[in-house]
Amino acid sequence: MVFRLHLRANAAFAAAGPLLVVVLLYVFAEEVGGGPDGYWVAGTAKAVSALMFIAPVVAACAAWEAGRLRRAGVAGGAPVRGGFRIAMASLSPVLALGLLALLVSLVGVRVGMAAAPGWPEPTILAAAVVTLCGWLAVGYALGVWLPPAASVPLALVGGYLWQVYPPALEPLWLRHLTQPARGCCTSADAVAAGGLSGPALAAVALAGTAVAAAALSRRAPRRGAPGGARSVLVTAVALLVASATGVAAVRAVSGLGPDAVAARSADELVCADAGAATRVCVWPEHERRLDETVEVVRTAVAGLAPVGIAPPALVTELPHQAAQYEPAAGGEDGAVTGGAVTDGAATDDSASGGTPPSTGSPDQWTITVRAATSFTTDDIRAGLAADLAGALLDGGSRTPAADCPADPADAADQGFQAANHLFAWLAVRAGTEPQEARDRFDPQLWTAVGAALDGDDAAQAAWFRATLDRAGCAPR
């Protein structure tokens, strides 16, 4: 509408400032679940989580606008325009405010991301817009039925409670009816389809109920007379749609857990070779650090091969459970297809120069990369060492040392101490400067590790195998 009245006198005009401030405060303050780390799916999900503030305000503004139409007696004024046009003329600025708030939230999230290749996830945004429209309809219906003194606070408080209370309730899937992509996502996750269709369908169900209620009300502006055949037809269709979408919404989310996530497709990984037999793969939002990661891996492989830890076929950000790597002949064009890590002998020891036999080292290493520059190369290396230590300790073929203490507590203590030694030693062998490692680890722990590092490769390989066995004393 070009009428100034639809902007200047609209409730959205008054609500815009406070709402946008709240959204900005939320976007920049809310750190639950960590930052999106350049991953747009996570970033979009975080941005639309501001719906917990936006939706109630939109509903309250819609209720106020419906109240204005009601007080102005538009319904009894025999309008030529249809009810939908009249409602939308008043509600379009409100909807625009909701969309603007979503945009501000999205921009705020983008500002907080170091790098963000690609675009916001359109499916999440679409579900958020549908949810917003649902609340617009609910607010309008409340405003048609109740005086503003009741409808506005009811829309505001009720809308907020609807957004924030279900996550505290069982069953867990209940929360996914209220907001798209709730709990989404870490880098390894994609948004679950039910986490998008569920809340969108629930919003359509709410909107259908609201339309039915408005069609029944004698106070709703309309072209035809209330109670006419058309009103009855609209009510019946709206209730039918509300029932069908309500049932479909519950079915869509009933299989979800606390977070609306699914495994992220390995096809998205961006890969490069780090030597003849090793391929390094990171998520596209970390592609800018791929060369740096490859260098870290190359250094680690070169440092670990002489002590019997074979170069892996794959170093990837994809978690173990989901990864499967099938190296092509020559190891040049391997493809990540999703699957499980292998735990066997080294595949290719060309980089090690035929040094000690490998120790059941994993064929896949997991690596952690972050887009933020505050996450340094040392952090990547430390993450690699930690993940590798974990994989080695979890290796199924390992047998505990024969001299494990009989007392379980002592055995556990010895096992954990050995695991810490192993972690520190792996970090240094993987390329961490000894001084940096000394600063990172407990001085007492460092005494044993420093002594081991002073030995030659063969001695270190023997120390490594013995420490690994000692770590096996810890209960599993």
Place this chain on the structure above:
Amino acid sequence: MSVEFESCTHRYRRGPLVLDRLSFAFPAGRTVLLGPNGAGKSTVLALAASALRPSAGSVRFGALDPAVRSQLRSYRRDVGWLPQQVTAVPGMTCREQVAYAGWLKGMARGEAWTGAVPALDRVGLAKKADQQASSLSGGQLRRVGVAQTLVHAARLVLMDEPTAGLDPAQRTAFRRTVERLSEVADVIVSTHQTEDLWEVYDHVVVLAGGTVRFLGTVDAFRALAPPGAAAGREAEAAYAAVLGDGEE
């Protein structure tokens, strides 16, 4: 061309019959609709405005029948409607309120915005165009209501008790408004006030018990006053004569 009622019956939900097979046509020009409380005046005007749909029978304005969906838009555009309660739309200025009414009646936005000022000028409120409608007096607000019916160039304007609650000065101003309005449209006004019938209106319709008791010119109505009616009270006397004893 005017509004015709044909075997028109109306009953509100769970209520008694308000109109029972009413058939008559309002004459063209300025017509006053008189009748006691509960006579069905507001119902007749709301039906004529198509704000209500008759339980049975039909209402027409010329060739337009509001019950025919394709004719409803044209019907409502041609018929302006000033209900008993004129309310200021919260937050709107007079010009905005009039423009909004024009838009509701199907005018294009720009056309309604441009037409609002001449409409306000016609009711003597051009100077208050940018003032909040909620700050106006009751009489001024009714004139805004009249401007709302003028902005979309209605050919027939229906006003339900527009002078109720107005002081004598405001009633005089309103009379001038009706006179000016009648230059561009037929006007039907329901009222309880009979003192200024002769100056303002051409025709009189008296409604009681859901039936038309009188329909004719103001002169014919005046002639119904019994001989010896007090000077200046002829209309009251004629009205009482039409209704008969005990009706009012």
